[in-house]
Structure formats: structure tokens, C-alpha cells
Amino acid sequence: MFSFLQNSLDEIKSLGLYRENKTWDPLDATHVRDPEGKTCLVLASNNYLGLTHHPELINAAVQALQRWGTGSGSARLITGSHPLYETLERNLAAYKSAEEALTFNTGYMANVGIIGSLMTKGDLIFSDALNHASIIDGCRLSGAKIIVYPHCDTDALKKLLQDTPLEGGSSRKRLIVTDGVFSMDGDIAPLDRIVPLAQKYGAILMVDDAHATGVLGRGRGTAHHFGLADKVDIQMGTLSKALASEGAYVTGSSKLIGYLTNKARSFIFSTALSPATIAAANAAVSLLSKSDELVQQLGANAAFMREKLAEQGVKTPDSPTPIIPIIIGGNREAVEAAASLREEGIIVGAIRPPTVPAGQSRLRITVSAAHSREELAWTAERIGLVIRNEK
Ligand SMILES: Cc1ncc(COP(=O)(O)O)c(C=O)c1O
Structure with a gap:
């Protein structure tokens, strides 16, 4: 067998x-x-940024560990959100110049939860050919039609947007999703060309800043790098790479965050991060907010x-x-x-x-x-x- x-x-x-x-x-x-x-x-x-061994992160984690113990015990919507989450999400939103932020337990879970809850059968997702596996899996999970465009090829993306009609009424949605910095190639998604396409074709735009957070745009990510922070609807990033902790964030409008809090299954049905983890991430965001x-x-x-x-x-x-x-x-x-x-x-x-x-x-x-x-x-x-x- x-x-x-x-x-x-x-x-x-x-x-x-x-x-x-x-x-x-x-x-x-x-x-x-x-x-x-x-x-x-x-x-x-x-x-x-080598922050895993930075004294401010270590101190923040140790203090949180001593004050609040090792684990969180349950999902946030069950036991109540730890006070550290409130601080972290407020600081992340300010750092990214967004209305609000929400934290997920990993980048993988963020992508699966965001895309899986926003998009559904009958919707269209335009996804870069070299997007991270977690984006691909989120697209698959959503049940939407996935249209993969050649890597960073905005002429091809434009043609695909033009040639693929959205059928089934006004509730149907288009999403363009791309890594900000591509994890295995190190190149940058051409947001200066993608943003106008998203606007022209009424598509939601989502950028995965796992490798751009703490790296591009004075640390604030790909949209900031292009001066387009207010033009990208959904900015997702990880707390586990340059920020030297664990987990992920999404920033966007208050409505988006409210929606994800209620709909993203990987957020709802998973035990919250440990206090030490959240404290370390918050110390990293504070550090980068003060100096680049x-x-x-x-x-x-x-x-x-x-x-x-x-x-x-x-x-x-x-x-x-x-x-x-x-x-x-x-x-x-x-x-x-x-x-x-x-x-x-x-x-x-x-x-x-x-x-x-x-x-x-x-x-x-x-x-x-x-x-x-x-x-x-x-x-x-x-x-x-x-x-x-x-x-
Ligand atoms: C572009 C990208 N998105 C998402 C993830 C997933 O993040 P995590 O490791 O926190 O699950 C990664 C890598 O790990 C990544 O490279």
C-alpha cells in the first residue's frame, strides 16, 4: 500500500x-x-538586515516571554488579541502609510488566506509566471480562473486583460497579483507599468513584499520604491525575513482588513503567534521606522x-x-x-x-x-x- x-x-x-x-x-x-x-x-x-541578533529585538522578545509566557493558547478571535498585536499592527500600518494592518502566522498563510477569501469562482486572477508558491496555492484555492502572464511582461498582461472579458455581472472581480521582489531572481515587479493597467481595467492590485520589506523603498517595500504606496490596494509582506521574527502582515484599507478578519480562514482558524514573536517583529518595525x-x-x-x-x-x-x-x-x-x-x-x-x-x-x-x-x-x-x- x-x-x-x-x-x-x-x-x-x-x-x-x-x-x-x-x-x-x-x-x-x-x-x-x-x-x-x-x-x-x-x-x-x-x-x-541581520536583525535576528539585534539587542533591541532580543530584549523585546525576552521581556515579552517573561511577562506573558511562551504561547498564545488560541486563535485571536477566540481568546482576544494580545495587546502586542494592537501595537504591531498600528506601527505596521503607519510604516506602510496604510489605513490598517492585519497579521498572519506565516507569509504562506497570508497569501492563501487573502487570495482565497477575496476571489471566488467566476473571478479572474492575473498572476505573474514567477510568483511564489503560496500565491499560486492561494489562487488555486480561491476557485477563480487563473491567467498566468509571462514574467514582468506588461504588454502581455495588457493583452490578457483586454482579451479576457469578465462575465457574470458587476459582482465579478479581477485581481492582478505579483511578487514585489521575485524570491529566486531578485528582480523587481514593474509596478509603474502595472498600476495604470490595474486602474484601466478595474483590477484589484496585490503585491507580495516578502523580499521587499526592509529592502526596497527605504524598507517600506516595492510600492514605496516606485512612489505608488497609495495605488496598491493590498500590500502583503513577511515578518520572518528582514524583520527577523515570524509571521506576515497585510496592509490596506480598513474595509479590507475588516473583511479579511472575518473571511480569511488561515487567519480565523489558527492559533495566534507567541508574545515573544510579536514583540520581536514590533521591535524591528520600530527600529526601521526610526532609521533606514x-x-x-x-x-x-x-x-x-x-x-x-x-x-x-x-x-x-x-x-x-x-x-x-x-x-x-x-x-x-x-x-x-x-x-x-x-x-x-x-x-x-x-x-x-x-x-x-x-x-x-x-x-x-x-x-x-x-x-x-x-x-x-x-x-x-x-x-x-x-x-x-x-x-
Ligand atoms: C515571495 C514570498 N511570499 C511568501 C512567502 C512565505 O512566507 P513564510 O515563509 O512566512 O511562510 C515567501 C517565503 O517564504 C516568499 O518568498
Whole structure:
């Protein structure tokens, strides 16, 4: 009866796609100790600002833990919202220049809950081809018709909007949904071209700022980067990457937040985050509201890394973000390249299908504000050797 498990695992292995959890002991924001006791430099994490080890976040979490204990015990609508949520959501709304904010337990749950509750059978969703899996799953769950447009291709999006009539009366809706910064490519959605299309065709516009929060627009995300904060209806982002905690947020109008509070099943039917988690996220938002110094440092580090890779003859796409893909092609080759770097004490992601399209397996380098210039220059040099097959 369970032979399908082995068959499936054999197939995954034969394709060079097998994955397993590896235990790494974090030493600080950018270093881990591996199982053999070796200290490694990490360029695979989304800890973009290095805030996981910032004293203000740690203190906030410790104080919350001591005052309120470890867990929340129930869903927010059952036991009442923790007072820390009120502070966090008020601060998030102010930071993003939005009317209100709502917190979800993860980014995955936010996307599934937002899209799944807003859209329904008979509605149309226009979704970028490289959107994150959680957006794809939210679209599928909604039952709406999904129209995937080629990555960042606004001419194609316009044509699809023109050619796909909305049938079934005025209650039917269109949604355009896109990552703000694409998680595996590091490029930025062209919101300056998408916003006018959303307006022209009466579509709701949703942006996933998981990799733009704390990164673009002085930390405030992709819409701020383009000066279009008031033109994007739904801005979703995570608290787990640059903000160094866990969970996700959505910002928008008070009506939108009221609707999601009542309709988003992944919000309603899940136990609230722990007080320490909310406190850490809030400390991160407070810190970034006061100063964008770390965000600037991240941008400068990302530019430095791209420059150093170029000096090594390693091609990377032109983008200001800290996500730097180096396309290798084959699955095994990508894993081997990451393994060679690993021997040097450098951890980078080897990203394979289904996370990226077949034939586009890659090394995914993520730069942090906490990396030193020496570490970045050394890493670029080692990557150059591996890519040129000199190691
Ligand atoms: C673009 C994007 N959206 C959503 C998520 C999901 O967020 P979380 O890890 O908090 O579930 C991720 C990554 O994790 C992501 O990269």
C-alpha cells in the first residue's frame, strides 16, 4: 500500500531533486556551525538586515516571554488579541502609510488566506509566471480562473486583460497579483507599468513584499520604491525575513482588513503567534521606522557583491536587490557548485525545480547588511573559481 512512497522518493533522487533537512547551529546573523563543527559563512538566508541578533529585538522578545509566557493558547478571535498585536499592527500600518494592518502566522498563510477569501469562482486572477508558491496555492484555492502572464511582461498582461472579458455581472472581480521582489531572481515587479493597467481595467492590485520589506523603498517595500504606496490596494509582506521574527502582515484599507478578519480562514482558524514573536517583529518595525541606515547598508552591500562577482566574470542580472541568482542550468551541477562552496565554508542555496523552472537550476546568493566587505569579496572570489571550474 505504501510502495508509492519509495517509488516517489526514488524518482526524486534519480532527477537530482532530493532534499533533506540539514542541522546547522546559528552562531550569529551570518555564521553557522555545521555538524562537523566547522564555522560557515551564510549567504543563503533572508535575514537581510541581520536583525535576528539585534539587542533591541532580543530584549523585546525576552521581556515579552517573561511577562506573558511562551504561547498564545488560541486563535485571536477566540481568546482576544494580545495587546502586542494592537501595537504591531498600528506601527505596521503607519510604516506602510496604510489605513490598517492585519497579521498572519506565516507569509504562506497570508497569501492563501487573502487570495482565497477575496476571489471566488467566476473571478479572474492575473498572476505573474514567477510568483511564489503560496500565491499560486492561494489562487488555486480561491476557485477563480487563473491567467498566468509571462514574467514582468506588461504588454502581455495588457493583452490578457483586454482579451479576457469578465462575465457574470458587476459582482465579478479581477485581481492582478505579483511578487514585489521575485524570491529566486531578485528582480523587481514593474509596478509603474502595472498600476495604470490595474486602474484601466478595474483590477484589484496585490503585491507580495516578502523580499521587499526592509529592502526596497527605504524598507517600506516595492510600492514605496516606485512612489505608488497609495495605488496598491493590498500590500502583503513577511515578518520572518528582514524583520527577523515570524509571521506576515497585510496592509490596506480598513474595509479590507475588516473583511479579511472575518473571511480569511488561515487567519480565523489558527492559533495566534507567541508574545515573544510579536514583540520581536514590533521591535524591528520600530527600529526601521526610526532609521533606514541598515537598509542603506544592505543596498550598498548588494551592489558591492554584484560588482565583485562581475570582476570574477560571473554574470548576474542587473538589480539593486540582495537576491543574486547565478544560473547553472542542471540540477546536479547546481548542487555540486553549492557543495564545492560548502567545502570552503560558504553556504549558498542550490535552487532546483519545482522552485525554479526546469533547466534553470541556480545558486541563489543572498546578501545581508551584516556581511562584512571582506566576507563578500572572498565569497565572490571563491564563486568565480567554482563557476570557471578552477576549483
Ligand atoms: C515571495 C514570498 N511570499 C511568501 C512567502 C512565505 O512566507 P513564510 O515563509 O512566512 O511562510 C515567501 C517565503 O517564504 C516568499 O518568498
